[in-house]
Amino acid sequence: MAYKLAFIGFGVVGQGLAMLLEEKKKLLKNQFGILFTVEAISDPVKGSVCQKGGLDLKKILSIVEKEGTIANYEKGEKGWDSLKTIKESNANVIIEVSPTNIETGEPGVSHIREALKRKQHVLTTNKGPIALFYKELSELAKQNNVILKFEGTVLSGTPALNFSFDTLTGADIQEIRGIMNGTTNYILTKMAEGQDYNTVLKEAQRLGYAETKPDADVKGWDALAKIVILANVVMGGNIKPKDVPTQGITDITLDDINAAKKEEKKYKLIGRAWKEGGTVKAKVSPEKIAREDFLYHVNGVTNALTFSTDVLGNVTVVGPGAGKKETGFSLLTDFISMHHAITS
Amino acid sequence: MAYKLAFIGFGVVGQGLAMLLEEKKKLLKNQFGILFTVEAISDPVKGSVCQKGGLDLKKILSIVEKEGTIANYEKGEKGWDSLKTIKESNANVIIEVSPTNIETGEPGVSHIREALKRKQHVLTTNKGPIALFYKELSELAKQNNVILKFEGTVLSGTPALNFSFDTLTGADIQEIRGIMNGTTNYILTKMAEGQDYNTVLKEAQRLGYAETKPDADVKGWDALAKIVILANVVMGGNIKPKDVPTQGITDITLDDINAAKKEEKKYKLIGRAWKEGGTVKAKVSPEKIAREDFLYHVNGVTNALTFSTDVLGNVTVVGPGAGKKETGFSLLTDFISMHHAITS
Numbered sequence: 220m221a222y223k224l225a226f227i228g229f230g231v232v233g234q235g236l237a238m239l240l241e242e243k244k245k246l247l248k249n250q251f252g253i254l255f256t257v258e259a260i261s262d263p264v265k266g267s268v269c270q271k272g273g274l275d276l277k278k279i280l281s282i283v284e285k286e287g288t289i290a291n292y293e294k295g296e297k298g299w300d301s302l303k304t305i306k307e308s309n310a311n312v313i314i315e316v317s318p319t320n321i322e323t324g325e326p327g328v329s330h331i332r333e334a335l336k337r338k339q340h341v342l343t344t345n346k347g348p349i350a351l352f353y354k355e356l357s358e359l360a361k362q363n364n365v366i367l368k369f370e371g372t373v374l375s376g377t378p379a380l381n382f383s384f385d386t387l388t389g390a391d392i393q394e395i396r397g398i399m400n401g402t403t404n405y406i407l408t409k410m411a412e413g414q415d416y417n418t419v420l421k422e423a424q425r426l427g428y429a430e431t432k433p434d435a436d437v438k439g440w441d442a443l444a445k446i447v448i449l450a451n452v453v454m455g456g457n458i459k460p461k462d463v464p465t466q467g468i469t470d471i472t473l474d475d476i477n478a479a480k481k482e483e484k485k486y487k488l489i490g491r492a493w494k495e496g497g498t499v500k501a502k503v504s505p506e507k508i509a510r511e512d513f514l515y516h517v518n519g520v521t522n523a524l525t526f527s528t529d530v531l532g533n534v535t536v537v538g539p540g541a542g543k544k545e546t547g548f549s550l551l552t553d554f555i556s557m558h559h560a561i562t563s
Numbered sequence: 564m565a566y567k568l569a570f571i572g573f574g575v576v577g578q579g580l581a582m583l584l585e586e587k588k589k590l591l592k593n594q595f596g597i598l599f600t601v602e603a604i605s606d607p608v609k610g611s612v613c614q615k616g617g618l619d620l621k622k623i624l625s626i627v628e629k630e631g632t633i634a635n636y637e638k639g640e641k642g643w644d645s646l647k648t649i650k651e652s653n654a655n656v657i658i659e660v661s662p663t664n665i666e667t668g669e670p671g672v673s674h675i676r677e678a679l680k681r682k683q684h685v686l687t688t689n690k691g692p693i694a695l696f697y698k699e700l701s702e703l704a705k706q707n708n709v710i711l712k713f714e715g716t717v718l719s720g721t722p723a724l725n726f727s728f729d730t731l732t733g734a735d736i737q738e739i740r741g742i743m744n745g746t747t748n749y750i751l752t753k754m755a756e757g758q759d760y761n762t763v764l765k766e767a768q769r770l771g772y773a774e775t776k777p778d779a780d781v782k783g784w785d786a787l788a789k790i791v792i793l794a795n796v797v798m799g800g801n802i803k804p805k806d807v808p809t810q811g812i813t814d815i816t817l818d819d820i821n822a823a824k825k826e827e828k829k830y831k832l833i834g835r836a837w838k839e840g841g842t843v844k845a846k847v848s849p850e851k852i853a854r855e856d857f858l859y860h861v862n863g864v865t866n867a868l869t870f871s872t873d874v875l876g877n878v879t880v881v882g883p884g885a886g887k888k889e890t891g892f893s894l895l896t897d898f899i900s901m902h903h904a905i906t907s
Contacts, residue, residue: 239874243733376875378730385729386722389587389895513881516860530583530892531720531882537857538878548874551733563907 220562221254222554225269225310227301227330228317229262232344232371234283235547236314237276243551253558259308260289261301269308270295301326305333312557314550315343321435321444321460324351335359335367340561342553344371344546346444350460353451366557371549373445374399374522377538381552383453387526387534392454394527396491399445401520401540402429402436403468403488407505408518410476411485416469428520439467439488439503446490446501449524454492456499466504479507485515513537564906565598566898569613569654571645571674572661573606576688576715578627579891580658581620587895597902603652604633605645613652614639645670649677656901658894659687665779665788665804668695679703679711684905686897688715688890690788694804697795710901715893717789718743718866721882725896727797731870731878736798738871740835743789745864745884746773746780747812747832751849752862754820755829760813772864782811783832783847790834790845793868798836800843810848823851829859857881 226233240247240255247253256273266289268274274295282292290297305313313334317327328348334341335356343349348356349369360367373379383392398404405428409419420437423429435441443465450456468488479486484507492501508515513535517523522540525533539545570577584591584599591597600617610633612618618639626636634641649657657678661671672692678685679700687693692700693713704711717723727736742748749772753763764781767773779785787809794800812832823830828851836845852859857879861867866884869877883889 246733377878378726381730382722382726385900386725386896388899389590390892513860516857530888530895532889534721534880534882536878536880538875544874545876548734551874552730555732556729560907563904 220252220558221256222312223256223258223310224312224314225259225261225304225308226257226314226316227261227304228315229260229265229283229289230316230318231543232546232550233260233262233314233316234280235543235545236316236550237280237547239544239547239551241276241280247555251555251558252562253555258310259299259304261299261304266290266297267299267304268292268295268297269299269304271309301330302333305330305337305339310339312340312342312554315341315345316550317345319345319347319444321347321350321440324348328352328356331356331367332359335363335365338363338365340366340557341368342550342557343369344375344549345369346372346441346448349452350444350447353448354457366560368553368557370553371546372448374524374538374540375542375546376548376552377522377540377545378536379449379524380452381556382536383526387528390528390530392526392528394491394493395446395449395453395524396489397524398487398514398517398522399490399524399540400436400442400488401522402433403442404518404522405520406437407468407471407476407486407488410471410473411480413473415473416471437467437469439465442488442490442503446492446503450492450499450501454494454499456492456501458499458501463501463503468505471505482507483510484508487514487517489514564596564902565600566656567600567602567654568656568658569603569605569648569652570601570658570660571605571648572659573604573609573627573633574660574662575887576890576894577604577606577658577660578624579887579889580660580894581624581891583888583891583895585620585624591899595899595902596906597899602654603643603648605643605648610634610641611643611648612636612639612641613643613648615653645674646677649674649681649683654683656684656686656898659685659689660894661689663689663691663788665691665694665784668692672696672700675700675711676703679707679709682707682709684710684901685712686894686901687713688719688893689713690716690785690792693796694788694791697792698801710904712897712901714897715890716792718868718882718884719886719890720892720896721866721884721889722880723793723868724796725900726880727870731872734872734874736870736872738835738837739790739793739797739868740833741868742831742858742861742866743834743868743884744780744786744832745866746777747786748862748866749864750781751812751815751820751830751832754815754817755824757817759817760815781813783809786832786834786847790836790847794836794843794845798838798843800836800845802843802845807845807847812849815849826851827854828852831858831861833858
């Protein structure tokens with residue numbers, strides 16, 4: 220089966236997927252029977268190009284790395300915006316990786332709506348649209364008989380949604396809790412080693428773990444989006460982000476951390492969703508975690524989720540929660556499982 | 564879709580599945596469209612019964628619990644052995660849960676061969692046949708266009724094989740290592756708290772964690788079967804158990820453990836499979852694990868596997884590795900995924 224892809228967004232994640240598509244081209248063909256061309260890329264910063272029949276992805280990646288823009292790619296039509304690209308590029312699979320906005324879901328949700336209505340499959344890592352509009356978008360996909368996949372919205376490539384659906388199928392998941400933001404876990408880990416918040420934040424920014432404007436991470440909004448997705452998608456909840464009590468790590472002092480240490484505990488920013496009286500609730504807050512809890516031992520930028528189930532008790536998955544290739548990989552698994560769903 | 568099941572073996576695991584089938588009957592029907600009857604049970608100790616149209620599973624479970632045998636179940640034909648049950652019970656799904664033998668694979672492998680040849684699907688938790696004859700059996704299943712599933716042969720219901728295939732699809736798994744035997748991990752955990760081997764072993768036997776004849780666990784054979792299955796099934800290896808260097812925990816002394824403690828390390832019985840020069844190798848042995856390694860923190864009867872991949876680095880899954888419902892659940896997930904494979 221041959222697919223025509225268009226990338227809406229070509230930042231870190233889009234480039235990560237493009238690299239993996241190049242690296243794993245043979246595997247996709249030989250192991251899964253997947254053929255593909257990338258028909259178009261549209262990014263407000265890197266530029267846009269549409270080439271029917273397929274771009275030279277290797278060349279694109281190399282130009283973007285060197286020049287920061289695809290303006291000098293020789294072929295194709297330039298300058299199409301995201302919606303024109305969705306409508307006119309001839310793609311049947313839209314890779315939606317534009318910047319996330321957890322308050323409005325824009326521009327991602329408009330891209331996804333347009334694509335689904337046009338009967339294009341959508342693979343995305345964009346948390347905003349899924350946290351805010353999962354129900355609407357999944358119904359829209361169903362109505363149009365196309366696939367919407369978004370594994371990477373939770374722990375990048377570390378299995379979270381697929382872990383729940385594919386491998387825990389048949390189990391009743393009563394609670395999901397975990398460390399779902401690497402930046403804050405890195406900061407809390409370093410603070411537990413004795414460094415103060417501001418010093419660690421600067422170091423995290425230098426290392427690329429934290430943004431210049433770190434609010435989305437340190438105020439808990441990123442973890443909020445993820446726990447809302449887990450609550451609604453995995454546990455059947457109907458939660459809006461604004462209804463979830465959310466506290467970040469900005470009020471945690473070195474004194475708090477040292478006091479916790481005396482109790483043999485560590486502060487972790489915990490996202491939690493649980494079933495209570497027929498509904499699903501969620502919360503994001505720093506919690507003191509005891510040594511006996513597996514999450515105590517999850518340090519640095521690593522993420523982890525513990526699923527409490529009726530049949531297995533607790534099952535925990537631990538892995539990276541961000542990164543270029545890691546998040547790109549989530550789109551690759553989505554692509555493969557989309558293909559399985561279409562062809563089987 | 565309606566399935567006719569026959570249980571070959573009705574010990575702890577078979578009863579665990581039967582309980583779950585009762586508990587989750589509605590879920591199976593409503594969520595997955597799965598209907599089923601249990602047409603027959605054959606167990607050399609608990610007795611055998613075949614009732615065309617379906618046994619009363621609730622009654623069977625209650626009788627077995629009270630009387631230790633199904634002899635007094637009122638209906639059906641009694642006394643059929645395993646092969647007669649496979650051949651004549653009218654079942655199209657065989658649940659093979661007879662006792663495992665890692666040297667010969669018998670009687671499980673004969674049951675599985677017979678069932679596959681007769682175009683019956685097979686779901687099993689029996690490690691011996693899969694560790695010894697995976698290639699032959701999977702080809703036999705393919706030839707006969709039926710499904711062979713065996714998730715529970717590795718970590719009972721904790722996702723191991725499905726984790727590799729379904730959620731890490733597209734990744735190159737370069738190494739799998741982990742704690743895949745709960746009995747030895749319990750013993751080593753207790754020894755690290757200062758108790759000697761014989762005292763802990765007796766306690767483990769009292770708690771039902773260790774068999775009266777504990778060789779399969781403490782000599783590493785159970786972990787051996789599991790790592791061979793992972794090596795062959797997940798990593799494409801072609802390994803026989805007899806070719807794998809295997810060392811159990813019987814030579815580990817309290818002195819060894821205390822010496823490790825001084826280095827801030829813990830002994831764990833580690834199964835390991837890795838790619839080396841185009842082939843897959845495997846090994847089972849006690850290893851000193853450092854605090855930085857997640858496996859250090861996996862204590863008691865809990866199991867864990869770390870997958871080293873090209874795209875995600877290390878991803879670890881932690882959960883129970885044994886238990887009545889836990890292992891029964893692996894068969895339930897196999898049943899559901901068999902259904903998906905058949906109907907999609």
